[in-house]
Amino acid sequence: MIRFEQVSRRYPPDIAALLDLSFEIGAGELVLVSGRSGAGKTTLLKLIAAIERPDSGKVLVCGQDIGELKSALIPFLRRNLGLVFQDQKLLFDRNVFENAMLPLSIIGCPAKEAARRVRAALDKVGLKKRERALPAELSGGEQQRLAIARAVVHRPGILLADEPTTRLDPASATEIVTIFRDFQQAGVTVLIASHEQAPFAARSPRRLLLERGTLLAEPDSGLSRP
């Protein structure tokens, strides 16, 4: 599903965010990309979504080479992805329902069907009763769950979540990890980038450990490192 072949990405002036990175993730896997802040986790996710392009090496997503992908085709790649951004990117002048609706508007889903799907997604993350609320009226955990609902409402094959548990209390973090597990069980390939380990310890997913842009530990299990 996702394949990195000796991928490097440098930022000017001379920062190697990722260096010679190779790994493969199969369909339906749940993978934790961990490492300290600045290790290159966000860059890795951005490469998959074609928000960044590799300087060298190959990034293959569903068989498509991101480095070669024409700009005009990028939107169509992204419609098969669900993105949970590190900074969430909620629209604060729209209510919960409208925020979750955005990906469906983009694919041109008919209004009735869209409303049904938005409610189902909000229900999944426990926000069904808050659909008229504005994001500013939500707690941190609720905002994060809204971001997740928006990421899955169009039923993407791949879910990419950047620091989804950061800024959350342990109980909320655990809830969110459970939600990701459920998506994986439903067949979605899930990648979670996080500098935290605790929320995932109980689930022991496959883990890619990054350090300064290179892969340290693969593939065993989440228990291989403290």
Added chain:
Amino acid sequence: MIAALQALLTRNVHALNWALRRLAAAPLASLISLLAIGIALALPAGGQMLLGNTLRIAESFGVRPQISLFLAADTDRRTAEATGARLKNHLRVREVRFVPRGETLKRFQAREGLAEVIAVLSNNPFPDAFVITPRDDGPAALEQLRDEFSRWPKVEHVQLDSDWVRRLDDLLRLARAGVALLAVLLGLGLVATTYTTIRLEMLARRAEIELSRLLGATDVYIGRPYLYLGALQGLLSGLAAWLIVLAGTLAVRGPLGELPGLGSLQLLSAQDSLILMGFATAMGWLGAALSLFRQLRNTS
């Protein structure tokens, strides 16, 4: 296929909906800007309306172009009558008046100074003549008729009383160029205004645009609501201009109702009205499109 069409329709409905709500969200501001552009567009539209009425106005002052046709002096009565009938039946002739040579003679004899000159002549020097009012009184049509009549048998001379027609036509041509120039300039003004409106609108919604991109929106999807907004603003400005011209026409009609011609001043023709709306819509759309092109290229 059907699903794709439905998706396209859904997106267009969304975009139009958004544009309408956007205008309705600030009704006063929308109204003021629409009126400003509307008033500007009313100038060329009003000019066009007046142009459409020039002949009517000219007629109200009793001027109407005519053609004088003189037969050869030796023309017999039957040929004269045949020519008269031929003129009457001519499709492009509205009215014919026969001026027999005797009548012309009498008129000249009645004039002081000329009477003696004519008295010297042994016989009537004047030919039979026709005064023709054509249906189409544009100078080109008049000249065409003159050339046609000149080729008829026993026709000695055809004369256009077309000096004033020509002058009026030159004036009209100038006025038409003026109206067109005004329309182009104000159309550019409309493009520039929409360009700025859409630019500000997009700046205000930058976060949403960025996010939509990340969620798989194409530029077409992102741009569509703004194109609708621009076109809608243009259309409504055109409508405002149309209403202003209508109000102006009705206002002139009232007090001047007694003047022939002005009282029946015609409103902008359906065709001109459509052109006005279409032009305004297109200019609004163009302003939005230019703005989008720049903004989206800057942010991609």
